[in-house]
Amino acid sequence: MNLRFAVGRLLALFRNRRLDGELEGEILAHLEMAELNAIAAGLSPEEARREARRGFGGIEQMKENHREQRSVRWVENLLRDLRYGMASLARDPGFAAVTIGLLALGIGANTAMFTIVDAVLLRPLPFPEPERMVRLWETPTPGHHNNTTTLTFLDWKRQDTIFEALSAEEPVSAAVATGADPVRLSGKLVSADYFNVFGVTARIGRTFALGEDQPGATPVVVLSYSLWQTRFGGDPDVLKRDFVLDGESHRIIGVLPAGSFDRDEARFWQPLILAPIQLNRNQHWLQVVGRLRSGVSIEQARAKMSSLRASLGAVIPQKKLGFAVDPFAQLLVGDTLRRSIYLAFGAVLLVLLIACANVANLVLAKGATRRKEMALRAALGAGRGRLIGQLLTESLVLCLLGGMAGIAVAYLLLHAAAPLVAASLPFTADLSLDLRVLGFAALAVMAVLILTGLLPSLQTSFGKLSSSLNQAARGSSASSAAVRRTIVIGEVAASVVLICGAALLFKSLAKLEQVDAGVRIDHVITMSTDLPSTAYPTPESATTFYEAVVQRLRSAPGVEQAALSLDLPLQGTRWGEWISLAGVKEALLVRVKMVDPWYFATLQIPLESGRGFEERDRAGAPPVMVINQEAARFLSSRFDMANPIGRVVGIHLPGYGPIPESPVSVQIVGVIRNERTGGLHAPEEPVAYVPLAQVPRQDVSLVVRTRSEPLAAMSGIREAVRQIDPHLPLGEVRTMEQVKERSILWEKQPTWVVGAFAGVAALMAALGLYGVLAHAVTQQRREIGIRMALGARPGDVVSHTLRNALSMVIVGLAVGLAGTFALTRVLKSLLFEVSALDPVAHALACVLMTLIGILAAWIPASRAARVDPMTVLRDEG
Amino acid sequence: MLAGNMSENKTDVPYGTLDLLILKTLDTMGPMHGYRIARRIEQVAENLLRLNQGSIYPALIRLEEQGWIRTQWGVSETKRKVKFYSLTRAGAKQLNVEVANWERATALVARFLEAES
Numbered sequence: 002m003n004l005r006f007a008v009g010r011l012l013a014l015f016r017n018r019r020l021d022g023e024l025e026g027e028i029l030a031h032l033e034m035a036e037l038n039a040i041a042a043g044l045s046p047e048e049a050r051r052e053a054r055r056g057f058g059g060i061e062q063m064k065e066n067h068r069e070q071r072s073v074r075w076v077e078n079l080l081r082d083l084r085y086g087m088a089s090l091a092r093d094p095g096f097a098a099v100t101i102g103l104l105a106l107g108i109g110a111n112t113a114m115f116t117i118v119d120a121v122l123l124r125p126l127p128f129p130e131p132e133r134m135v136r137l138w139e140t141p142t143p144g145h146h147n148n149t150t151t152l153t154f155l156d157w158k159r160q161d162t163i164f165e166a167l168s169a170e171e172p173v174s175a176a177v178a179t180g181a182d183p184v185r186l187s188g189k190l191v192s193a194d195y196f197n198v199f200g201v202t203a204r205i206g207r208t209f210a211l212g213e214d215q216p217g218a219t220p221v222v223v224l225s226y227s228l229w230q231t232r233f234g235g236d237p238d239v240l241k242r243d244f245v246l247d248g249e250s251h252r253i254i255g256v257l258p259a260g261s262f263d264r265d266e267a268r269f270w271q272p273l274i275l276a277p278i279q280l281n282r283n284q285h286w287l288q289v290v291g292r293l294r295s296g297v298s299i300e301q302a303r304a305k306m307s308s309l310r311a312s313l314g315a316v317i318p319q320k321k322l323g324f325a326v327d328p329f330a331q332l333l334v335g336d337t338l339r340r341s342i343y344l345a346f347g348a349v350l351l352v353l354l355i356a357c358a359n360v361a362n363l364v365l366a367k368g369a370t371r372r373k374e375m376a377l378r379a380a381l382g383a384g385r386g387r388l389i390g391q392l393l394t395e396s397l398v399l400c401l402l403g404g405m406a407g408i409a410v411a412y413l414l415l416h417a418a419a420p421l422v423a424a425s426l427p428f429t430a431d432l433s434l435d436l437r438v439l440g441f442a443a444l445a446v447m448a449v450l451i452l453t454g455l456l457p458s459l460q461t462s463f464g465k466l467s468s469s470l471n472q473a474a475r476g477s478s479a480s481s482a483a484v485r486r487t488i489v490i491g492e493v494a495a496s497v498v499l500i501c502g503a504a505l506l507f508k509s510l511a512k513l514e515q516v517d518a519g520v521r522i523d524h525v526i527t528m529s530t531d532l533p534s535t536a537y538p539t540p541e542s543a544t545t546f547y548e549a550v551v552q553r554l555r556s557a558p559g560v561e562q563a564a565l566s567l568d569l570p571l572q573g574t575r576w577g578e579w580i581s582l583a584g585v586k587e588a589l590l591v592r593v594k595m596v597d598p599w600y601f602a603t604l605q606i607p608l609e610s611g612r613g614f615e616e617r618d619r620a621g622a623p624p625v626m627v628i629n630q631e632a633a634r635f636l637s638s639r640f641d642m643a644n645p646i647g648r649v650v651g652i653h654l655p656g657y658g659p660i661p662e663s664p665v666s667v668q669i670v671g672v673i674r675n676e677r678t679g680g681l682h683a684p685e686e687p688v689a690y691v692p693l694a695q696v697p698r699q700d701v702s703l704v705v706r707t708r709s710e711p712l713a714a715m716s717g718i719r720e721a722v723r724q725i726d727p728h729l730p731l732g733e734v735r736t737m738e739q740v741k742e743r744s745i746l747w748e749k750q751p752t753w754v755v756g757a758f759a760g761v762a763a764l765m766a767a768l769g770l771y772g773v774l775a776h777a778v779t780q781q782r783r784e785i786g787i788r789m790a791l792g793a794r795p796g797d798v799v800s801h802t803l804r805n806a807l808s809m810v811i812v813g814l815a816v817g818l819a820g821t822f823a824l825t826r827v828l829k830s831l832l833f834e835v836s837a838l839d840p841v842a843h844a845l846a847c848v849l850m851t852l853i854g855i856l857a858a859w860i861p862a863s864r865a866a867r868v869d870p871m872t873v874l875r876d877e878g
Numbered sequence: 879m880l881a882g883n884m885s886e887n888k889t890d891v892p893y894g895t896l897d898l899l900i901l902k903t904l905d906t907m908g909p910m911h912g913y914r915i916a917r918r919i920e921q922v923a924e925n926l927l928r929l930n931q932g933s934i935y936p937a938l939i940r941l942e943e944q945g946w947i948r949t950q951w952g953v954s955e956t957k958r959k960v961k962f963y964s965l966t967r968a969g970a971k972q973l974n975v976e977v978a979n980w981e982r983a984t985a986l987v988a989r990f991l992e993a994e995s
Contacts (some may be wrong), residue, residue, distance in 0.1 A: 023961070028934060030958040034913040035931070037956060058930025782881055 022065075028060060055647040082394035088399060096367060097399075099456050100360045103450060103765065104403025106277045108355030109410025112442045114349040116415055117422070118342055119437055120430040126330055127261050127429055129200035134329035135299065137167070137289040137306075142321050150282045151275055154289055156313065156326075158192075165294045166197035169273055169287035174264075174531045174700070175246035176730045177232075182719065185732035187266045188246075190273035196223075196568045201262070205229075206240045206255035214272035215790075222251040222274065226259040228268040244269070244583070247533035248728065254443045264428040276659045282652065284315060284661040286559065290329065302326045312353075318693040333427035340831055341751035346500065348758040351495045353445065355765045357452040358488045358495075360403075362769050364396065364453060365485050367777050395615075396454030399469065404446035408439070424743075425750060456484070482777065486809055489769045493813025496766040497850050499759035504842035504849075505828055506752040509835040513745055520570045520604040520677035525563075525704060525737035526711035526718070527569050530729055532699040540620060542659040543697040547597055550725045554705060557721040559714040562706040564599040567698050570737075571744040578662075580632075580689060581651040582640055589635055591628075591689045592678055593654075601627075601673055603706050607635075613835040617694040624667040625692060626650070632687035633672045645669045652689070657725030680744045682833050700782050703731070711736045744837030751831065763850065767815075774806055774861040785865055786873030795866035802865050807851070814847050822848075895938050898980060901965065901973040906946060909964035910937060911954060938963055946972045 035053035036046070044052060090097040094192055125131050138146040149157070149169075158167045171190045176183045189195075196208040208223055222244050224233070233239045243250045251271070293302055306324040310317075352506075368375075375388055412434055419432050426432075449461060537543045547565050554563035568574045574592035581588040598614040600606075609630060618625050628636070628645060636642040648669050653662040693701065703722075707714040715734065722731060735743070741866050744748075778785070823838040835842070886988075903918050904910070908917070914953070915938075916931040941947045946969030952962040965973070 024935060024939075026958070028932070028958055030914045030954050030956060030960040031916070031931065033956040033958065034954060038917075056931050058932040060932060063930070063932035063935060792929070 007433070007595055024064065026292075028057070033059060050571070065404055066522040079390075079394060080393045083398060085391070086395035086398035089395060090402075093367075096363060097402075100363055100399050101403045101406055103356045103359050104400060104453075105406030105410050106761065108404055108407030108442060108445050108449065109414060110349045110761075111353045111445055111781045112407060112411035112420065112438060115413040115441045116411070116432055116434065116438050117426070117430070118346050119441070120432055121334055121342060121426055122339065124437070126333075127431065130295070131295045131330060133165075133295065133297075134198060135291050135293060135302065136327050136329055136332050137291055138325040138327070139285065140323045140325045141319065143323070146325065147290060148285045149287050150285055151279045151287065152282045153313075153317070154287050156282075156309065157289065157306075160305060160309060163294060163297055163302050166194035167291040168195035168198050169289050170195065171273055172453070173271070174529075174732065175247070176531075176533060176728055177246060178728070182723075183728050183730040185529075185730040186246075186268045188222075188269040188271060190269040190271050194271055195270065195290075196257075198290050198293070201257060203255035204258040205237070206253070208255050208257075209270075209272055214274055216270065216274055218274065220249060220251045221254045222246065222254045223270040224253060224256060225257050225262050225265070225268050226870055227263040229256045231316065231653040246271075247513045256375075260431065261429045264423065264430070266428075273844075279659050279661060281661050281800040281868050283663075284655070299326060299470070300330060300741065301662060311833035317422060325682045333429060337747055337831070338425060340827065341747065344502070344751055344827060344831065345754045345758075347497055348755045349363050351499055352758050352762050352765070353449070354452075355492050355495050355762050355769075357449050359494045359765050359769045360399070360449075360770070361456055362485055362488050362772055364399075365456075365488075366772060368392070375836075393450075393454045396450055398806050400446050400450040400453065403449070404442060407445075408442055411438075422750060425747060433451040466789040482773075485773050485776075489766070489773050489809050490813040490816065491852070492762075492766040492769045493810055493850060494816035494820060496759070496762040497814055497817025497846055498824065499755065499762045500849055501817070501821045501843055502824060502828060503752070503756040503759035503844035505832060505835055505837060505839055505847050506748075508839065508842055509832040510745070510748055510752045512834045513681050513748055516569070516677070516681040518570060518681065518741060519674060520606055520737070520740055521706065522737045524711055525604065525706050526703050526734065527702055527737060527740060528715065528731040529700070529702045530722075530731060532701075532729070534658055534699070536670065537699065537730065538658075540697040543657065544620065544694050544698065546725065547693060547697070547701075550703070550722060551597065551599060553721040553725055554703070557714070557717040559707050559709055559717060560705055560721075561708050562599060562603040564597050564704045566596040566600045566704060567594055567693070567701055568678075569702050569704070569740055570676050570678060571680055571740055573680070574686075574688065576655070578652050578654070578689070580636075580805070582642075583649075583651070585640060587639065587688065589639065591632055591687045593652075594678075594688060594690050595693045595698050595701075596692045598689050600690075600704065603704050604676065606676050607674050609668070609672045609674055610644075613673070614690070614692045615670055619694040620697075622695070624654075624665050624695055625670045626652075626667040627671040627673055628669055629675045629685075629688045629690075631675050631685045632689060635687050645672065653690065653761040655698075658699065681741070682745070682748065702733075748831075748833065763853050767849075767853045770806060770809065770854055770857040771860065773866070774808075774858050777805065778802060778861045781865075782868055782873050785868045787868040788829060789868065790874065798866045798868070799862045802862035803855065803858050806854050806862075808855035810851055814850060817850075818843065818847070895980070896933065897941060898933060898973075898976045900937055900941065901946065901969055903978065904963060904965045905970065905973055909962045909963050911952065911960045913954070913960075915963065918924070941969070944972075945969075 034136045035056055039049035039052045040046060128134065139149045139153065141147050154169050169192050173188050174185045174191050175187050175188060193209040193211050193214040202208065204226065212218065213221060229235060229239060239253055239256060242253055244253050303326050306326055311323045378388060415666055417433055532543055532546065537546060551563050551565060574594055576593035577590060578589035578593050580591055598616055601608065601613045613627060633645050636645050642648060646669060649666050649671065650664055650666055654665050655662045678688055679686060702830045705718055719731060722729060789798065823844065828837045880976055899919050900915060903915055907918060912935060916929065916934050920927065920929055942949060946966055947963050948966050949961040951959055954960045
C-alpha cells in the first residue's frame with residue numbers, strides 16, 4: 002500500500018458525502034444513456050428503463066460495495082481487533098490477570114529503576130551549564146584528595162580569568178529553639194559566590210551579596226525551600242522575620258527555590274567569614290566548588306592551576322602537593338554507587354525479560370489452543386498478515402494494560418523506596434516520574450510487545466494452518482512445544498544468574514557483618530552535639546561542659562558508662578595528621594581522634610600496653626597520646642620503634658574554635674587494640690588518640706553504654722544534658738547497631754535489591770516451568786492413559802514428568818552458569834572477601850533452582866499420575 | 879446463480895480481472911465515461927460475459943485511488959455532467975504487469991490441463 006493510496010483513503014473518510022453525491026450523478030447518467038440506447042434499439046420507453054436497470058445490476062448493493070471499499074479498512078480492522086482482544090481477555094480473566102500482573106511487575110520495576118538511573122547517571126545536573134561546574138582539591142600525594150587551606154583558597158580565587166565564581170564551603174550545625182527541646186539543624190558556611198557557582202537565584206529575596214562574607218558584616222541567612230515550608234509555614238513575609246541560630250539573631254535575606262537544595266543535608270546557608278587567625282596554610286579545612294568562565298575548558302583550568310602551584314613553591318613547602326580540578330558531576334556519583342546502580346538495573350532488566358518470556362509462553366499456550374480458530378479464519382479467507390495483525394493487537398491490549406499498571410507499580414515502588422535510598426544518592430537526584438521516565442515506560446511497553454507478541458504471532462500463523470484443523474484436535478504441535486521449552490530454559494538461565502549474583506552478594510554481606518568492629522555494639526547509644534561559640538567561647542568552658550555532662554550522664558537511670566569523642570567508630574575520622582620523629586625525615590600519616598578518659602572503657606576497647614587517658618591529662622599537663630596497634634605496627638616496622646610507650650613524637654594539633662593547628666610534642670603513653678574507624682570493609686588504619694581535655698573540640702559525640710534497651714534510656718539522657726545546658730540540642734541519636742547498619746548501607750542496599758529481584762525471577766521461572774509442564778500433561782493425557790493402560794505405574798508417570806522438568810532446568814543451569822562468569826567482572830568490585838567464582842554460592846544457586854524446578858513440576862506430575870486411563874481413552878478415543 | 883441463467887452460457891467476470899479489462903479498454907480507446915467503458919467491455923466480449931454494469935464504478939474509484947487512472951469532468955451525450963476516465967503513466971505500467979500476470983496464470987493452468995489429459 003503506497004502512501005498516496007493510504008492518504009487518499011484517509012481523506013476519503015472526510016469526503017464521503019461528496020463522493021456519494023458524485024456517484025449518484027454518474028449512476029443517473031449511466032442509466033439515461035443505457036435507456037437511450039435501448040430505445041434506439043427499438044424498445045418501448047418502459048421496457049428500455051427496465052432493461053437499463055437490469056444491465057446495471059443492484060444499485061444499492063453496488064453503492065454499499067463501493068463504500069466498504071473506500072473506507073479505511075485497517076482502522077476498522079484495528080478497532081475490531083481491539084474490541085475482540087478486550088473481549089477475549091474478558092472471557093479469560095485468569096489469563097488476563099496473570100499476564101497483566103507479570104507485565105506490570107516487570108515494567109513497573111524497570112521504570113522505577115530507570116528513574117534512579119536517569120536521576121543519578123543520565124540526566125545532566127539540574128543547574129545551568131553544569132559542565133562548567135568543578136570541584137577543586139589539594140592532592141597531598143597523587144590520587145589523594147584533600148581540603149585546602151584559607152590562603153591557598155584565596156590564591157585560587159584570584160584566578161578570575163579561569164573561574165567565574167569560586168566558593169569554599171564548610172558544614173555547620175546550629176541549635177534552634179523549638180518548644181521544650183532545642184533541635185540541631187545542619188547548614189553550610191559558604192563564600193558569597195556560592196550560589197553563583199550553582200547558577201541558582203533565590204525564590205524570594207536574594208542570595209548573598211559580595212562583601213557579605215567579610216568580617217564585620219551583618220549576620221544573614223538564606224533558607225532552603227523545605228525549611229521555609231516546615232519552620233516558617235511558607236510565610237511570604239519571611240524576609241521581615243529573623244532566624245535565631247545558636248542564640249544569635251540572623252536576618253533572613255532569601256529563600257531558595259524548591260528542588261535539589263531540599264535534598265542536601267544543609268537547611269540554611271550563612272556567609273563564611275574568614276577570621277584573620279584562619280589566614281594560614283596549615284589548616285586544610287575548606288571544600289571548594291567553582292564555575293569555570295564560559296569557553297574555559299577543564300584542561301585549561303588544570304594547566305593554569307599547575308602553573309599557579311609552581312609559582313607558590315616558596316610558600317607551600319610540601320613538594321608532592323598538587324592542585325586538582327575535577328568535574329563537579331563526577332564527584333557526586335562514586336564508583337560504588339555507579340556500579341550498584343548498574344547492577345540493580347541489569348538485574349531488573351533480567352526480571353523484565355523473564356516476565357516477557359512468561360507472557361510469551363502463556364500467549365503461546367493460548368495460541369496452541371487457538372490454532373483451530375486461526376485455521377478456520379484462514380480457511381475463510383483471512384490473510385496471514387491479517388491474522389498476525391489480530392494477534393499483535395491482542396498482545397498490544399495486554400501490553401498497554403500491563404504498561405499502565407506498571408506505571409502505577411513504579412509510582413508505588415518509588416514512593417516506598419525513595420526515603421530508603423535517598424541517603425545513598427547525591428542531592429541532585431530528583432526521583433520523580435516525569436516525561437522522560439514515562440517515555441522509558443512507553444519504550445519498555447514497545448519492547449515487551451515485540452518480545453511477547455511477535456514470536457507467538459509468527460508461531461501461530463506460520464504453522465501449517467491447513468493441517469492444524471486436523472492436528473489441533475488431536476494433540477500438541479511439536480514446534481510450539483520446542484519454542485516453549487526454549488523459553489523456559491532461558492528463564493531458568495536468567496534466574497540462575499540472578500540467584501547466583503544475590504547469593505554472592507549476601508555471602509559478602511554476611512562476611513562484612515561478621516567483621517569484628519573492635520568496639521561494643523550492643524547496648525550503646527550515640528548522639529552528636531555542637532557547642533556554640535557564643536555559649537562556649539573558651540577551651541575551658543568546653544572542658545567544664547565535658548566533665549559535667551559525663552558526670553551527670555553516669556548517674557542517669559539505666560546508664561552504665563558515658564564518654565565523649567570526636568567521630569564515632571565505623572563512620573570515618575575527619576582529622577588526619579603526620580606524626581614525625583626527631584631526627585627522622587619520614588613521617589607517618591595517622592587519623593586523629595580526640596577522646597575523653599572514659600571513651601575506651603565505654604566502648605570496651607582493651608588496652609594492650611601502657612595506660613589510657615586519665616583525668617590528670619588536662620590542659621596544662623604534659624601532652625599525651627594513645628595509639629592503636631596498627632599505628633604501633635607502623636612505628637615498629639618503619640621507624641624501628643619496638644616499644645612506643647614513653648616515646649615523644651611531633652604532631653600538629655588544632656586549637657579551639659577558629660584557632661589553627663600548631664606543632665606539639667606529645668608523649669605516647671599507651672597502645673590500645675584496633676577499633677574499626679573507617680567502616681567494616683575499610684582496612685585498619687593507624688590512629689592516634691589525644692585527650693579531648695588537651696585538644697578540646699566543639700562538635701563532639703556522646704557515647705553512652707546502657708544496662709538495658711539503649712533507646713529506652715534516651716529520655717534520661719536528654720534530661721541529664723538539659724540539666725547541664727538547656728539550650729544544647731542533641732542530634733543524630735543512633736544506637737551503635739544503627740551506626741554499624743549505616744556503615745554497610747552501600748553494601749546492603751544493592752544486595753537486597755538484587756536479592757528481591759532474584760526471588761521474583763525464580764518465582765517467575767517456576768511459574769513458566771509449571772505452565773509448560775501443566776500444558777504438556779494436558780496435551781499428553783491420552784498418551785499417559787495408554788501407557789498406564791499398558792502397565793505403567795503412577796510412579797513412572799511422575800518420574801517421566803519430573804525428568805522432563807529436570808532436563809529443562811539442567812540445560813538452563815548450564816547456560817545460566819556461563820552467564821554468571823560473564824558477570825564476574827562487574828561483581829568482583831562489589832564483593833567483600835568473597836570470590837566472584839565462589840563455588841558455594843554457585844552450588845547454592847544451582848541447588849535452589851533445581852528445588853524450585855522440582856516444586857514447580859510437582860503439581861503437573863502428580864496430576865499426570867492421577868490420569869484415569871479409562872476416562873481418557875473413552876473421552877478421546 | 880439460477881439454473882435458468884446458466885443456459886445462456888455466459889460467464890461472470892473472472893475474479894480480479896475487471897481491473898485488467900478496464901485498464902485495457904482505456905488503453906486502446908482513450909478517455910471515456912463509465913457507460914462507454916461498460917458498453918465497450920460488453921461489445922468486445924460479444925455476449926460471452928455477464929457484466930453488471932454497475933460493478934465497474936467501484937472498480938473505477940479503486941483504480942483512481944491507486945493512481946492508475948485519472949478523471950476529468952465532461953458532458954455526456956445526454957447533456958449530463960459525468961466523469962471521463964483516462965489511463966495515467968502508472969496505469970499504463972500496471973496494465974503491463976497485469977497482462978503479464980494473466981498470461982503467466984493462464985499458461986500455468988493450460989499446462990496443467992495438458993498434463994491431465
